[in-house]
Amino acid sequence: MQSIYTTTITDEARKRGIRIKVLDEHMPIFVLTKGRKNVRCFNALTDKVGAASFVMAQNKRAANSFLRKHDIPVPAQESFFDIKQAMRFLRKFENIVVKPSTQWGGRGVSVGIKTSAELKYAICEAQKYEDDVVLEQYVRGEDFRLIFVNYKFVAAIRRRPAVIIGDGHSSVQSLIKRFNNVEKKIDPSHQIPIDVETKRALRQIRMSFGAIPPKNASVQVRLNSNYHTGGMVDVMSDKIDRSLLVLAKKVVRLVGIPVIGVDFLCDTIRNRYWVIELSPDLAISPPEGPEVARHFIKYLFRLR
Known part of the structure; x- marks a missing residue:
C-alpha cells in the first residue's frame, strides 16, 4: 500500500496519534482509528461519501450532464x-x-x-x-484543480504539460528517460510516457524522439497537463480569482461530496471557465499534499 498518496495521509495521521490498519497490501485501502472512531479510506475517499454521488461524479459523462443541467459551464x-x-x-x-x-x-x-x-x-x-x-x-485555458475538504476550499493547484530541458547533446527520448528516472525515486506515478501521444505532441512542434534540443531549450512533450503523465504542478491557493472560487463552491454543494477536486480550464484573458472533470476519489499528492492531508484528518476526527 506504500504510495505517495496514502503516505501523505498516514504520515499526518501518525503525527496526531491516529492508528493505521492496512486492509490490502496492493490497494490504498486502510482504516484510521482514534479512540472509538474508525474511518475506512480508499486514498481520500471514505464511507462519508454516498455511493450514488460518487458514481455520478466519477463518471465524466454523467458529471458533465449533471452540471450542464444546473447551468455550470462545461464543454x-x-x-x-x-x-x-x-x-x-x-x-x-x-x-x-x-x-x-x-x-x-x-x-x-x-x-x-x-x-x-x-x-x-x-x-x-x-x-x-x-x-x-x-x-x-x-477548450483552451490553464488547467486548475480546486480542492475542498468538508465543503471548504483548502488548496488550489495549476497543472502544466510535461516539459524537458535540452542539454545540447541528448535526444528527446534520452531526456524523457532521465526525467523519469529522477521522478521515479520521488513519485513512481509521475512519469512521461514514451508513447503515441508524446510522439504526436512532438510532431506538432516539428520534433521527434530522436531530435536533440538546444542547451536550456524547454520542450513541451505532452498536450495534456495531467500529473501522472509528467505534468508540472504549482500551488496557487492564494492566487485564485474570486469568481472561480464562487463557481467551484457552487459545484461542490451541487454534487454533495465533502472531499473533492474540481478541475477547470480557465481562459484568464476572457475570464471564462469550464469544469472539465470532478475528482471524488482525490489522490492527495505533492506539492499540495501535506496541507490537504492536515485538513482531511481534522475533518475526519473533528480535530483542531
Whole structure:
C-alpha cells in the first residue's frame, strides 16, 4: 500500500496519534482509528461519501450532464456510439478530446484531435481501458484543480504539460528517460510516457524522439497537463480569482461530496471557465499534499 498518496495521509495521521490498519497490501485501502472512531479510506475517499454521488461524479459523462443541467459551464460532450457519429462531432468542433468515461491519471486520454485518423486511433486507445468513451469539445485555458475538504476550499493547484530541458547533446527520448528516472525515486506515478501521444505532441512542434534540443531549450512533450503523465504542478491557493472560487463552491454543494477536486480550464484573458472533470476519489499528492492531508484528518476526527 506504500504510495505517495496514502503516505501523505498516514504520515499526518501518525503525527496526531491516529492508528493505521492496512486492509490490502496492493490497494490504498486502510482504516484510521482514534479512540472509538474508525474511518475506512480508499486514498481520500471514505464511507462519508454516498455511493450514488460518487458514481455520478466519477463518471465524466454523467458529471458533465449533471452540471450542464444546473447551468455550470462545461464543454460540449457526447458518448461515443459509432465512428460516423464521432466524425460529425469532430466536424462540428474541429478540435476535440477523447477519453474513457471513468479512468483517472490521464489513462487513455487523447487531446487536440483534429483528423479522422487521429480520431480513430484515439477511440481505440480509450477503449483499451473501457467501452464507455467520451467525445468532448476542446477548450483552451490553464488547467486548475480546486480542492475542498468538508465543503471548504483548502488548496488550489495549476497543472502544466510535461516539459524537458535540452542539454545540447541528448535526444528527446534520452531526456524523457532521465526525467523519469529522477521522478521515479520521488513519485513512481509521475512519469512521461514514451508513447503515441508524446510522439504526436512532438510532431506538432516539428520534433521527434530522436531530435536533440538546444542547451536550456524547454520542450513541451505532452498536450495534456495531467500529473501522472509528467505534468508540472504549482500551488496557487492564494492566487485564485474570486469568481472561480464562487463557481467551484457552487459545484461542490451541487454534487454533495465533502472531499473533492474540481478541475477547470480557465481562459484568464476572457475570464471564462469550464469544469472539465470532478475528482471524488482525490489522490492527495505533492506539492499540495501535506496541507490537504492536515485538513482531511481534522475533518475526519473533528480535530483542531
